[in-house]
Amino acid sequence: VCMTNCPTLIVMVGLPARGKTYISKKLTRYLNWIGVPTKEFNVGQYRRDLVKKYKSFEFFLPDNEEGLKIRKQCALAALNDVRQYLSEENGHVAVFDATNTTRERRETIYKFCEENGYKTFFVESVCVDPEVIAANIVQVKLGSPDYVDCSNDEATEDFMKRIECYKNSYETLDETLDKDLSYIKIMDVGRSYLVNRVMDHIQSRIVYYLMNIHVTPRSIYLCRHGESELNLKGRIGGDPGLSVRGKEFAKSLAQFINEQNIKDLKVWTSQMKRTIQTAEALGVPYEQWKVLNEIDAGVCEEMTYEEIQENYPLEFALRDQDKYRYRYPKGESYEDLVQRLEPVIMELERQENVLVICHQAVMRCLLAYFLDKPAEQLPYLKCPLHTVLKLTPVAYG
Amino acid sequence: ACGPQLTNSPTVIVMVGLPARGKTYISKKLTRYLNWIGVPTKVFNVGEYRREAVKHYSSYDFFRPDNEEAMKVRRQCALAALRDVKLYLTEEAGQIAVFDATNTTRERRGMILNFAKENGFKVFFIESVCNDPTVVATNVMEVKLSSPDYRDCNSTDAMEDFMKRINCYQASYQPLDPDNYDRELSLIKVIDVGRRFLVNRVQDHIQSRIVYYLMNIHVQPRTIYLCRHGESEFNLKGKIGGDSGLSNRGKKFALALNKFVEEQNLKDLKVWTSQLKRTIQTAEALQLSYEQWKALNEIDAGVCEEMTYEEIREQHPEEFALRDQDKYYYRYPSGESYQDLVQRLEPVIMELERQENVLVICHQAVMRCLLAYFLDKSADEMPYLKCPLHTVLKLTPVAYGCRVESISLNIEAVNTHRERPDEAKKGPNPLMRRNSVTPLASPEPTKKPRINSFEEHVAVSSALPGCVPQEVPTQLPGQ
Numbered sequence: 001v002c003m004t005n006c007p008t009l010i011v012m013v014g015l016p017a018r019g020k021t022y023i024s025k026k027l028t029r030y031l032n033w034i035g036v037p038t039k040e041f042n043v044g045q046y047r048r049d050l051v052k053k054y055k056s057f058e059f060f061l062p063d064n065e066e067g068l069k070i071r072k073q074c075a076l077a078a079l080n081d082v083r084q085y086l087s088e089e090n091g092h093v094a095v096f097d098a099t100n101t102t103r104e105r106r107e108t109i110y111k112f113c114e115e116n117g118y119k120t121f122f123v124e125s126v127c128v129d130p131e132v133i134a135a136n137i138v139q140v141k142l143g144s145p146d147y148v149d150c151s152n153d154e155a156t157e158d159f160m161k162r163i164e165c166y167k168n169s170y171e172t173l174d175e176t177l178d179k180d181l182s183y184i185k186i187m188d189v190g191r192s193y194l195v196n197r198v199m200d201h202i203q204s205r206i207v208y209y210l211m212n213i214h215v216t217p218r219s220i221y222l223c224r225h226g227e228s229e230l231n232l233k234g235r236i237g238g239d240p241g242l243s244v245r246g247k248e249f250a251k252s253l254a255q256f257i258n259e260q261n262i263k264d265l266k267v268w269t270s271q272m273k274r275t276i277q278t279a280e281a282l283g284v285p286y287e288q289w290k291v292l293n294e295i296d297a298g299v300c301e302e303m304t305y306e307e308i309q310e311n312y313p314l315e316f317a318l319r320d321q322d323k324y325r326y327r328y329p330k331g332e333s334y335e336d337l338v339q340r341l342e343p344v345i346m347e348l349e350r351q352e353n354v355l356v357i358c359h360q361a362v363m364r365c366l367l368a369y370f371l372d373k374p375a376e377q378l379p380y381l382k383c384p385l386h387t388v389l390k391l392t393p394v395a396y397g
Numbered sequence: 398a399c400g401p402q403l404t405n406s407p408t409v410i411v412m413v414g415l416p417a418r419g420k421t422y423i424s425k426k427l428t429r430y431l432n433w434i435g436v437p438t439k440v441f442n443v444g445e446y447r448r449e450a451v452k453h454y455s456s457y458d459f460f461r462p463d464n465e466e467a468m469k470v471r472r473q474c475a476l477a478a479l480r481d482v483k484l485y486l487t488e489e490a491g492q493i494a495v496f497d498a499t500n501t502t503r504e505r506r507g508m509i510l511n512f513a514k515e516n517g518f519k520v521f522f523i524e525s526v527c528n529d530p531t532v533v534a535t536n537v538m539e540v541k542l543s544s545p546d547y548r549d550c551n552s553t554d555a556m557e558d559f560m561k562r563i564n565c566y567q568a569s570y571q572p573l574d575p576d577n578y579d580r581e582l583s584l585i586k587v588i589d590v591g592r593r594f595l596v597n598r599v600q601d602h603i604q605s606r607i608v609y610y611l612m613n614i615h616v617q618p619r620t621i622y623l624c625r626h627g628e629s630e631f632n633l634k635g636k637i638g639g640d641s642g643l644s645n646r647g648k649k650f651a652l653a654l655n656k657f658v659e660e661q662n663l664k665d666l667k668v669w670t671s672q673l674k675r676t677i678q679t680a681e682a683l684q685l686s687y688e689q690w691k692a693l694n695e696i697d698a699g700v701c702e703e704m705t706y707e708e709i710r711e712q713h714p715e716e717f718a719l720r721d722q723d724k725y726y727y728r729y730p731s732g733e734s735y736q737d738l739v740q741r742l743e744p745v746i747m748e749l750e751r752q753e754n755v756l757v758i759c760h761q762a763v764m765r766c767l768l769a770y771f772l773d774k775s776a777d778e779m780p781y782l783k784c785p786l787h788t789v790l791k792l793t794p795v796a797y798g799c800r801v802e803s804i805s806l807n808i809e810a811v812n813t814h815r816e817r818p819d820e821a822k823k824g825p826n827p828l829m830r831r832n833s834v835t836p837l838a839s840p841e842p843t844k845k846p847r848i849n850s851f852e853e854h855v856a857v858s859s860a861l862p863g864c865v866p867q868e869v870p871t872q873l874p875g876q
Contacts, residue, residue: 175593179593191597191598192575192580192595192596192597192598193594193595193596193597194593194594194595194596195593195594195595195596195612196592196593196594197592197593198612200751201748201751204609204612204613204751207609207612208605208608208609208612211596211599211605211608211609212605298731330699330731347602350601350602350605
């Protein structure tokens with residue numbers, strides 16, 4: 001379904017270290033995942049490319065005219081690239097990642113969008129909790145190229161002064177003055193939200209996504225079911241039970257989980273025997289999702305690859321040509337999988353510690369989402385049996 | 398729509414707002430949606446309890462803040478409704494109860510929060526704030542003037558009385574304050590019919606779904622047209638499924654549909670089809686741009702695709718029988734069930750909520766699904782809803798529901814409808830899957846007055862202020 005007619009520019013708003021880049025990257029990944037071509041444009045990056053060496057916070061002083069000129073130039077350069085992406089390169093959504101803290105700057109951007117026929121959607125992150133800000137600085141600022149030659153203490157001190165430079169001129173999105181704009185204001189890392197004038201489907205999806213993500217530390221464990229009887233025979237699909245070695249894996253998995261000592265671990269399986277049997281060995285409650293079922297191989301279900309090559313040589317060749325889009329006759333494609341896994345992904349974003357016991361194609365999809373892999377690579381990601389992948393969010397990935 | 402069966406504690410959704418702010422509209426629509434995605438939900442409208450307890454409404458005086466007797470009555474009604482909420486959530490397998498009343502004071506909300514805490518229920522507040530007098534007036538006309546309260550009045554008197562009623566609440570109205578007093582509560586404030594939303598502390602998946610739903614619905618007048626593709630070549634042969642083109646009569650229908658659409662004279666009609674030839678060919682006759690949704694494709698009949706019902710009965714007799722036993726859950730081998738359809742149609746339904754005028758050209762099973770959603774039908778009825786070829790169903794939202802007009806375009810076509818067979822045994826369900834999603838129809842509101850001991854104390858005839866009630870218990874027996 002064509003979700004938007006005109007392209008959309010998402011404009012981030014907020015003081016430094018408020019999570020704007022974190023949100024930009026995650027949102028970009030999600031939108032690309034659901035098939036909406038999206039790209040982010042980080043103005044800080046443009047500035048680093050132009051001003052080869054960062055000296056100190058003084059660059060950001062509001063009375064530093066040189067600094068101001070350069071920064072405006074960078075913003076315009078970024079907007080130019082946005083225009084190229086949206087109007088000439090078939091992009092649907094561009095994320096403009098900068099502080100954009102003054103009404104004047106936002107006006108400029110809004111006019112730019114009007115001239116080019118783009119919709120504008122503002123995402124503001126407001127946070128006054130000093131602990132959160134300090135944690136952000138430690139996570140992402142100290143390692144920034146700007147501070148490559150400084151000690152941590154020097155870097156932190158400089159960065160705090162940098163934030164101060166923006167504070168005086170900061171004009172937050174206002175209920176009255178900005179009542180005609182479309183925006184979401186995120187307060188205190190998602191404790192509360194103010195949503196104004198959602199214009200279309202894509203904006204409402206963005207809002208829904210933003211309300212489901214969080215920054216609480218947690219880990220996601222992905223693994224396949226233990227080896228199955230059909231695996232042993234080299235057959236795909238079907239609904240077989242575990243082989244002897246598969247059952248051993250289930251027991252090892254139980255031990256592994258115990259050793260990890262995870263607080264409040266949720267366990268999810270598909271509705272197929274082999275994942276359920278694997279979960280049963282854990283001795284903890286688990287939930288079954290139909291959408292975690294393995295890709296449906298249609299007419300090729302329960303065949304070996306040799307049999308498929310013999311009986312359906314054309315199909316076999318087609319699959320190798322475009323494994324992502326290829327759909328088994330009366331079955332599914334990886335592309336279909338991505339569609340049906342979207343609610344799982346949303347729920348994974350909401351949750352904290354989760355173990356997902358699933359299947360090869362499904363696991364590839366989930367992995368591709370979290371590791372930001374494109375469609376071409378997705379069907380070839382390595383997901384061997386009896387191996388657990390532990391994903392822990394850090395910084396921007 | 399397909400989340401795992403999470404063992405969440407039940408939730409009480411508490412509506413907040415002055416009269417005529419759309420609380421009941423939201424309550425009913427939300428309840429419909431939640432039941433549709435398989436979450437047992439029920440509305441408890443305190444006004445209805447009051448109408449049962451106080452048989453005759455005389456005037457707005459009942460709602461005056463200094464009317465002590467009436468205040469007691471109203472509190473009793475709220476307690477009675479809460480008692481039914483508790484019953485529904487703890488003994489009747491309910492998951493969500495929507496407590497539909499003004500709940501405009503902190504004191505009242507505090508009482509509800511205590512009630513929920515005692516019983517281990519989560520609480521989610523939905524406040525509707527609207528100061529646009531046009532909107533309020535329209536609401537009053539749409540739903541209040543025809544209320545049982547005003548059955549003996551003319552419109553002008555009713556309107557005047559209702560406005561005075563609203564005033565009675567205004568002085569004591571304490572809106573939700575998520576920045577300070579109410580910062581720990583989970584809530585959404587809907588401002589000016591959805592122009593703006595304030596969301597605080599969403600606790601779980603279902604609350605985030607509720608917020609998402611509320612942000613997608615609107616109250617703009619609009620019409621949804623549902624119809625099937627024109628008669629297809631396969632229809633003529635009695636074959637199901639497949640991807641055949643239109644028959645001659647089907648082509649005539651497409652032309653008639655074009656004329657019909659022109660006559661409707663709509664501004665901005667969106668047209669949606671599936672990705673199967675027969676709907677696309679039908680849309681082509683319209684000379685309007687249209688969008689193709691894969692999700693609107695007909696139910697996949699798996700191994701039975703392109704067979705006639707006789708062939709299915711011959712070649713797959715057990716399947717044929719199973720399907721009649723439980724047509725909703727039955728899944729064709731290598732195909733789909735109505736239940737699967739409900740899953741895949743959820744994004745279509747959400748988008749239909751967002752849109753204004755839309756014409757959906759689809760297929761029999763798909764149309765039955767969409768219809769069941771808008772007309773609040775249960776899973777059991779869905780596979781037997783009548784959706785004949787060459788007939789357009791025009792759905793117009795009115796008050797708290799949907800008006801449906803059936804318009805036949807008078808082009809002959811075969812009849813593809815199979816009635817529910819009488820001989821089908823309704824035994825224990827062999828086809829129900831664990832963690833399955835079953836759309837429920839919204840349950841009937843609890844009409845019975847629960848204030849049994851109370852009835853004896855209330856004077857039935859004249860306006861309440863004039864009568865001195867005997868001792869009215871503040872606690873219901875058994876609470």
